Amino acid sequence: MQLGVPKRDNTPGLKLAPNRRGESNTLRKGLSKIHRRYEPTLMCPVPRGMAQKVVSRMSSHNWHRNHDLIKLRQTGYVPYTKRNDRTYVPKPMRISARSESCQALTTLSLALAANCDYNADNELCFEIMAPFEQIAAAMGMLHVYENGRKAYDSPLSALSVQEQLGYVVVLHGKDTDTGQNKPLRIWLTEKFFTSRGIALEEIRKWLGKYKVWARKRGLSESLRKTHERHLLRLERIGIDLKSRHSLRNRLKQIKRIVCPDLAKEKNVKIETLEKALQEQDPSRLDTELDSLNKELRGGKTIQNANNVYELLYRDWYAKSIPIREMQREKVMRQKYPELIYSDREEFYRLLLESAGQIT
Numbered sequence: 001m002q003l004g005v006p007k008r009d010n011t012p013g014l015k016l017a018p019n020r021r022g023e024s025n026t027l028r029k030g031l032s033k034i035h036r037r038y039e040p041t042l043m044c045p046v047p048r049g050m051a052q053k054v055v056s057r058m059s060s061h062n063w064h065r066n067h068d069l070i071k072l073r074q075t076g077y078v079p080y081t082k083r084n085d086r087t088y089v090p091k092p093m094r095i096s097a098r099s100e101s102c103q104a105l106t107t108l109s110l111a112l113a114a115n116c117d118y119n120a121d122n123e124l125c126f127e128i129m130a131p132f133e134q135i136a137a138a139m140g141m142l143h144v145y146e147n148g149r150k151a152y153d154s155p156l157s158a159l160s161v162q163e164q165l166g167y168v169v170v171l172h173g174k175d176t177d178t179g180q181n182k183p184l185r186i187w188l189t190e191k192f193f194t195s196r197g198i199a200l201e202e203i204r205k206w207l208g209k210y211k212v213w214a215r216k217r218g219l220s221e222s223l224r225k226t227h228e229r230h231l232l233r234l235e236r237i238g239i240d241l242k243s244r245h246s247l248r249n250r251l252k253q254i255k256r257i258v259c260p261d262l263a264k265e266k267n268v269k270i271e272t273l274e275k276a277l278q279e280q281d282p283s284r285l286d287t288e289l290d291s292l293n294k295e296l297r298g299g300k301t302i303q304n305a306n307n308v309y310e311l312l313y314r315d316w317y318a319k320s321i322p323i324r325e326m327q328r329e330k331v332m333r334q335k336y337p338e339l340i341y342s343d344r345e346e347f348y349r350l351l352l353e354s355a356g357q358i359t
Contacts, residue, residue, distance in 0.1 A: 036100065036154070037141075037143055038140050038141045038143070039103070039140070040103045040104050040106075040107035040108075040139050040140060040141055040154070041107065041139070041140045042055075042107055042110045042111060042114070042138065042139070042140075043137065043138050043139070043140045044111060044114055044115070044137075044138035045114075046110075046114045047114065049118075049209075049210055049213060050118045050206045050207070050209070050210045051113060051114055051116065051118065053206060054113040054116075054193070054198070054206075055110050055113050055114055057196055057197065057198055058106070058109045058110055058113055058196055059106065059110060060334070061106065061109070061196045061197075061337070062334060063097060063101075063102040063105055063106065064096055064097065064102070065334070065335060065336075065337070066195065066337075067338065068165045068166070068191075068195060069097065069161075069165065070095050072161070072164055072165060073092070073093040073094065073095055073097065074092055074093075074095065075090055075092065076089075076090025076091045076092050076093060077090060077093070077160070077161065077164065078090050078164065079160070080160055080172075080181075101158070101161075104139075104141075104154050104155065104157070104158040105158050105161065105162065107139045107140075107141075108135070108139060108155060108158040108159060108162065109162075109167075109192075109196075111135050111138040111139050112128055112135065112168070112186065112188060112192075113188075114138070115128050115129055115130040115134075115135065115138065116128055116129070116188055117129045117227065118206075118207060118210050119210070119211075119214070119223050119224075119227065120207045120208075120210070120211055120259045121211070121220070121223075121224065122227050123255075124187065124251045124252070124254075124255065125187075125251075125254055125255045125258055125259060126187050126188035126189075126192075126254065126258075127185065127186070127187050128185075128186040128187070128188070129230060132152075132155070132156075132159070132182065132183045132186065133150065133152065135155065135186075136152035136155040136156075139155055141154050141155050156183075159183060159186075162192075165191075165195075166189060166191050167188070167189060167191055167192040167195065168186055168187065168188055168189060168192060169186070169187045169188075169189060169247070169250060169251065169254075170183045170185070170186050171183070171184050171185040171186075171239070171241075171244070171247065172184065173239060176237060176238070184234075184239045185234065185239060187251055187254070189254055190203075190254055190257050190258050194338065195337070195338060196337060197333055197337035197338070197340075200257065200258065203258055204258065204259070207258070207259060307344065307345060307348075308345070309345050309348040309349040309352060310344060310345065310348045312348075312352060312357070312358075313348045313351055313352055316352070316355070316357055320355075325355070328351065328354060328355065329351060332347065332350060332351055332354065336350070
């Protein structure tokens with residue numbers, strides 16, 4: 001008899017203790033193993049306006065070319081349970097993420113953008129006005145067991161990845177119903193938009209249009225009251241930010257970046273016009289009014305001496321076939337979504353190089 005192995009008792013009439021090992025395989029009886037229960041799909045309606053614009057831009061994002069995700073995978077993910085463990089060393093991963101992970105990240109981005117509050121009059125911008133359980137249901141990945149327990153592990157993992165990327169700010173805490181640690185409040189950061197090719201100028205323009213639309217429809221007061229009821233409900237539950245100073249400072253920083261002080265800019269323009277009136281120089285006054293009108297309409301002039309490649313591309317674009325160059329520019333934007341905002345000269349240099357104009 002081999003040492004260390006207990007002898008099987010073959011006593012007649014002796015019943016062995018029930019063992020659940022392999023029970024799921026027995027119940028499956030040769031069927032293929034479940035890889036995932038649900039395929040991530042946006043199941044919630046998308047409001048018209050800014051939410052629809054953001055969702056349309058998020059749906060075409062390619063995560064395999066996301067530089068932030070590539071850097072994070074080279075370092076390795078840190079699970080939520082290990083974030084306070086200083087001895088934990090993340091394991092580097094392969095650069096290319098699996099298609100299932102990319103689908104979950106894309107659908108989560110769409111669900112967050114569809115349920116976000118875009119009212120710039122609030123103290124904190126871009127708060128998700130729905131519990132995360134509802135976000136998981138909007139992704140089509142909320143599983144309810146027979147005993148009533150709800151599970152949404154894939155959305156939680158995708159949220160953890162986006163939190164480590166810096167795309168969202170999450171307030172974690174214990175749920176009063178289940179006692180489990182869950183994401184209680186979520187805010188989008190400015191990096192959530194700029195990483196998908198949406199410039200800060202576009203965000204400010206969309207926020208301004210949303211504010212004008214709400215004022216014309218008479219919805220400003222109702223939106224304010226809805227947000228106040230949301231804050232009162234969270235405070236009643238015990239989810240407030242009174243003692244979380246660093247989190248409040250980070251959220252205020254997001255608003256300063258995305259929603260600049262328009263009153264300050266207005267005072268600067270008024271002072272410039274008053275100086276022109278005091279000098280009684282009609283030509284200078286006309287120039288100031290023209291420049292102010294152009295800025296208000298969103299016009300941009302290229303007067304920088306350092307944008308050589310951009311000027312070359314503009315001149316060549318006027319002489320070439322527009323549809324072909326628009327397709328080339330679209331491919332380049334999909335390949336390098338952040339380059340046009342971080343380094344415009346490099347972006348236009350690559351366009352000229354792909355067109356064979358420079359070597």
